[in-house]
Amino acid sequence: MEFDNEMNIIMDSNSRNEAFARVSVMSFVSQLDPTMADITDIKTSVSEAVTNAIIHGYNNEKGKVYLKCGYKDNNVYIEIKDDGVGINNIKEAMEPLYTSKPEMERSGMGFTVMQTFMDSLEVISEEGNGTIVKMIKKISRS
Amino acid sequence: MEFDNEMNIIMDSNSRNEAFARVSVMSFVSQLDPTMADITDIKTSVSEAVTNAIIHGYNNEKGKVYLKCGYKDNNVYIEIKDDGVGINNIKEAMEPLYTSKPEMERSGMGFTVMQTFMDSLEVISEEGNGTIVKMIKKISRS
């Protein structure tokens, strides 16, 4: 796809980079002059997917998290990818409240947040082969 | 080099991304809790190098700008790269007030800013082969 503007970030799997990812995407998307509500939705969804890559994909171990963000007209496309453990049962993983790490006080709401806050969510994953989360948000100009 | 934390950004050669680059680097570097003065120095230097890639490297045409940022202890390493026209005479280019685009109201102070605000500056370039700007800043914790 040919975007109006596009950026790619590769970052270490380090929980400090959750905030970095949010701020970067927010700064990039702010070029479209979106409403505060849309900015918050996108920031929160990015935070969920990057956090998942770090704690589930890489089990808090070393690895790289890939973030791609582009926009065309008023549509924002975001892709977050890891080369981590992957997801065995995507349907189950996406159910509200399902978490494989209850001992870490995970709420199991990450995918539900992304689904609620974004206009489209696609999860591509396979056990042992990493995970790609693709999201689209149609923004309203403020 | 093995950094404590590292990120890479690939962005379109689009002047809107000057602000995006600054904010992203600022957010990343803020993990070290630097002083406001250090943050400003780094933001300004990043802005200079990214702007140069866009207007000189790519002559405001399509291209990709590569930004790498990592830190180890209190040292911040930044590399900004383009695959643009390159620099024929680096020594001359780095002289204060030298600009090849006076008609664009360039001040010719970009490299001087980087040299003044950062602790080390290295420019690697060749005509027709793009430019790499490497900068290091030792930050003080706030």
Added chain:
Amino acid sequence: MLVQSFLEDRNLVIKIEGDIDHHTSEEIREKIDRDYFREKAKNIVFELSSVSFMDSSGIGMLIGRYKNIEKQGGQVAICNVSENIERIFNMSGLQKIIKCYTTLDEALKEI
């Protein structure tokens, strides 16, 4: 991110400033659990007016405290939810589990 706590009767008031995400949740959790036992508190009231961002890790952290404190026979309440986190708050259904109040005074009176 900054967590401050103070005791008001046996209610530990927790004021969080900044972002609540997975990274900061761990720090927040440790500080709260430490202060709760040190201060021999019974209940916890979260004052969230200065929270700039929260994602589902924050929901998990709040529910985690709720579960722990319930086991001790105490209660958890939330007050002053900032505008920034209203959207995730509403969608999470947290209010069905933890009581939410508009002001700290109200929360301390009702708990």
Added chain:
Amino acid sequence: MLVQSFLEDRNLVIKIEGDIDHHTSEEIREKIDRDYFREKAKNIVFELSSVSFMDSSGIGMLIGRYKNIEKQGGQVAICNVSENIERIFNMSGLQKIIKCYTTLDEALKEI
């Protein structure tokens, strides 16, 4: 980034809010040059208290206005330099070319 202008005698006061970089400089320049001729102004005073960031593109834009206005027989002054841009201001040596004042009143009086 936001540029506001108003005329005070024949001095065009330019108030810039936000970041001055290469991207925003082009917009700022166009607006100033348009307003200067439309308002038949003589001098320009930059009010920079609300500038959050400036790099050397901003220096180029300011010097560019200085050169143009000088050709018209006018003067350029700067006032209220914000803390955010003091460092680049001092290193650029701009003060040797363009007069800087602490307040707008002072600038308007002296120009």
